Amino acid sequence: MRSIDIVLESAASGTRISSDEAVYLFEQADLLALADTADRIRQRLHPDNVISYIIDRNINYTNVCREFCTFCAFYRVKGDSEAYVLPDHVIYRKIEETLALGGTGILMQGGVHPDLKIDYYERLLSGIKERFPIHCHCFSPPEILNIAKVSKMTVQEVFKRLKVAGLDSMPGGGGEILDDEIRTAISPLKCKTDDWLMVHREAHQLNMRTTATMMIGVGENIHHRIRHLQRLRDLQDETGGFTAFIPWTFQPENTELAQRNLPEVTAAEYLRLLALSRIYLDNFQNVQVSWLTVGLKVGQVGLRFGVNDMGSIMIEENVISAAGARHRANDSELRRIIEDAGFHPRQRTTLYERYVN
Ligand code: SF4
Secondary structure, eight states: OOOHHHHHHHHHTTOOOOHHHHHHHHHHSOHHHHHHHHHHHHHHHOTTOEEEEEOEEEEOOBOBOSOOOTTOSSOBOTTOTTOOBOOHHHHHHHHHHHHHTTOOEEEEOOOOOSSOOHHHHHHHHHHHHHHOOOEEEEOOHHHHHHHHHHHTOOHHHHHHHHHHHTOOEEOOTTOSOSOHHHHHHHOTTSOOHHHHHHHHHHHHHTTOEEEEEEEEOSSOOHHHHHHHHHHHHHHHHHHOOEEEEEEEEOOOTTOSGGGGOOOOOOHHHHHHHHHHHHHHOTTOSEEBOOHHHHOHHHHHHHTTTTOOEEEEOOSOOOHHHHTTOOOOOOHHHHHHHHHHTTOEEEEBOTTSSOBOO
């Protein structure tokens, strides 16, 4: 095994590190040495010293779900008094508000609803696109798999029809930890690793971009985490379809998983993972810090751990906030935080392809 200094130096200059080296770095490397290497990689990939962010809105069109993930405080079973499917006019009003605030996109996700078929989603997307010039970043892999199942279609057919109706890109929700040992322990009914990856592959093959995510703090160890990163890096080698990687921390409030009393992810642990992600995922252009889960102050520090994007001001968010994350920021606050860390803030579009201001 190469020494830590040699691994870090070669990674900074663009040489890929192995999974064994990633485990070694996570366990042995000095936190600030990891940060320095990740920051040098970020500077090489983004020499403009810009930290980007997006103004968008997370619209949760339904909270009805049949997956019963132990880490989720958002879902309700069908028939529950708090179960809902948002009426179209409510979704339209939310989009109007988003556009009025300078937003460019919506991130629309919901539960895995047992009854909603492809025609519901087609009508929803086409109704939005007829009315609003907005990017639709919608429906995570578990939802796509569910649409295919209840509509008796293939995933590829689902994507083709949703694309025609107005789907622009897909969020990588439902990734959690891409290792079936962990997935079985925390969400036994949810799609397994290969299915999650297959849905992304199908999207990429239709030239639809997607994001990759990770949720840490659910009982996984460093080997699970690196296997997760390896699966993402392998698929990115194959398709090049991921726009960004976004790791966040499990929020325990009101969840079944909280009863297992798992140790909370510390700021140092999150920052270590953030830097390691930037170092390991050499084929990802963008790494985003999740200030929504770790807070604005840790999020700001994360900007020196290889991150080039601060995510969304998130006009509305219901899933993570149901589990206890209540951090908030508006446009000017986020810009001030970025500037104060020594960067230029720029609002971007969903696909990271251009700046809005
Ligand atoms: S995380 Fe998603 S799939 Fe799992 S229970 Fe919650 S809404 Fe359903």
